[in-house]
Amino acid sequence: MTAVDSRPAGVxxxxxxxxxxxHRPPKARVMAFVALTKPRIIELLLxxxxxxxxxxxxxxxxxxxxxxxxxxxxxxxxxxxxxxxYIDRDIDALMHRTEQRPLVTGMVSPREALVFGITLAVVSTxxxxxxxxxxxxxxxxAAILYYVFVYTLWLKRxxxxxxVWGGIAGCLQVFIGWSAVRNExxxxxxxxxxxxxxxxxxxxxxxxxxxxxxxxxxxxPMLPVVAGNKVVARQIVIYSWVMVLTSLTLWWPLGxxxxxxxxxxxxxxxxxxxxxxxxxxxxKAGVTGPALKEMRLFHWSITYATLLFVAVAxxxxxx
Numbered sequence: 001m002t003a004v005d006s007r008p009a010g011v012x013x014x015x016x017x018x019x020x021x022x023h024r025p026p027k028a029r030v031m032a033f034v035a036l037t038k039p040r041i042i043e044l045l046l047x048x049x050x051x052x053x054x055x056x057x058x059x060x061x062x063x064x065x066x067x068x069x070x071x072x073x074x075x076x077x078x079x080x081x082x083x084x085x086y087i088d089r090d091i092d093a094l095m096h097r098t099e100q101r102p103l104v105t106g107m108v109s110p111r112e113a114l115v116f117g118i119t120l121a122v123v124s125t126x127x128x129x130x131x132x133x134x135x136x137x138x139x140x141x142a143a144i145l146y147y148v149f150v151y152t153l154w155l156k157r158x159x160x161x162x163x164v165w166g167g168i169a170g171c172l173q174v175f176i177g178w179s180a181v182r183n184e185x186x187x188x189x190x191x192x193x194x195x196x197x198x199x200x201x202x203x204x205x206x207x208x209x210x211x212x213x214x215x216x217x218x219x220x221p222m223l224p225v226v227a228g229n230k231v232v233a234r235q236i237v238i239y240s241w242v243m244v245l246t247s248l249t250l251w252w253p254l255g256x257x258x259x260x261x262x263x264x265x266x267x268x269x270x271x272x273x274x275x276x277x278x279x280x281x282x283x284k285a286g287v288t289g290p291a292l293k294e295m296r297l298f299h300w301s302i303t304y305a306t307l308l309f310v311a312v313a314x315x316x317x318x319x
Contacts, residue, residue, distance in 0.1 A: 024107055032102035036085055036113055037078030037120075045077050045173050046070055047306050048196060051313035052177035052189060055256070058316050061181050068131040069180040072124050073173065076140040079120030080147040080169065086113040087152050091218035097211050128176075135179045143172040160223045163208075167200030188256045191249050192312070196305075198243035202236040202276060203301035206294040229292065233276075233283035236297070240276040244269030247308065257312075258319040264311035268304050275300050 049069060053061045085092065085103055089110060092098035102108040108116075121144050128137035151166030171193045178189035205223055208215065209232060212224040224232050247269060251262035275297045282292050 028107060032105075032107035033116060035102050036082040036108060036116060037074070038081040038085075041081065042074055042077045044302065044305065045170060046073055048170075048192075048309050049073055049173045049177035051309040052174045052192060053181050054313040054316055055188060056178045056181035058319075065132070065180055068127070069136070069177065072127045072132060072136070072140065073176065075120050075124035075127060076144055077173075079117045079122075079124055080144045082113055082117030082120060083144075083148045084152045086110060086117060087148070088156075089113075091220065094218050095211070095214040097214050132180050133183050135183055135185075136176050139172055139176045139179060143169045143176070146172070157220055160221045160226045162220075162222070163204045164201050167197060167204075170200065171196040187254055188250060191246065191254060191256075192309075195243055195247045195308070198239050198246055199301065199305060202239045202243070203298065203305075205232055205236055206279065206296075206298040206301075208232075209292070209294045210298075229283040229288070230280075233280040237273075237276050237280050240273055244273060250312075257315045260318045261311050261315040265308060268308055272297075272300065272304050 050066060053066055053069065085101055088098075089101075089103040092101050093104045098104065103110060103113055121141070124144075125137050125141045128134075128140050147166070147169035151162065151169060155162040155166050174189045174192040174196065175185060179185060201223075208222040209224040209229060212222065215222045216225045223235065244265075247265045248262055251257045251265070279292070279294060279297050
């Protein structure tokens with residue numbers, strides 16, 4: 001693995017990173033701390049949490065319980081993301097995709113990011129414990145610790161399977177949503193956990209294919225870095241089939257849904273599989289560059305997850 005330069009954030013690049021308070025206006029500072037939480041990623045996490053609460057409640061859950069879970073979930077994921085940026089600030093400074101992150105530009109100092117991340121983690125755990133329930137708090141804390149210590153510190157820079165096992169942290173959100181309502185776990189959230197587990201690699205690998213030069217530069221062994229596009233695309237097809245078939249088990253044999261959910265899941269899965277097989281065909285033919293169109297699957301994967309979990313939320317009203 002290539003050694004990564006550990007120069008301080010803010011000194012790599014154009015050399016124009018802000019260094020004093022005069023260059024760090026309050027509004028920009030606030031936005032920088034918000035950016036540390038990776039709001040776009042958290043949007044997806046919440047999309048997979050709230051619908052599960054509808055499924056667990058068999059209808060509309062307590063509005064207060066939803067608000068408490070959403071706020072707690074944002075604080076929890078935000079803390080984990082801030083700590084992730086603190087740890088990865090050395091490689092973020094060398095990757096084009098991440099060169100504008102707050103720690104790289106110097107808008108937030110490493111110490112500030114560390115304190116901010118730990119504070120959010122502590123507050124979110126206390127929030128869940130007091131306002132939701134201890135089980136949800138334990139699951140939230142487990143997600144933070146797993147993302148920071150297992151994925152970021154252990155897996156990410158050591159194995160091409162990093163995103164496969166590292167994705168478990170995000171999958172735990174379905175357990176949090178279910179336990180927030182039921183204060184227990186069951187087979188239904190476990191199936192949705194597996195759907196997200198098998199969804200994560202074919203969701204992220206197309207993006208990794210697009211920016212593999214970045215990962216190669218910093219020595220992070222994402223699968224597209226250590227394997228050719230044809231191998232990655234074949235893995236995407238395999239994970240995609242397992243994901244789609246797993247999604248249908250919520251209907252049969254579990255019997256947790258009406259006819260609505262499996263119809264939506266099957267249609268969404270068919271579109272996904274078409275994109276996955278199309279990417280594999282192009283990669284197998286040796287297509288590279290923009291013609292590979294790997295980002296089509298990446299963007300569709302977000303739509304897929306959103307609509308699938310919307311179906312999870314709607315189905316209880318038809319069951």
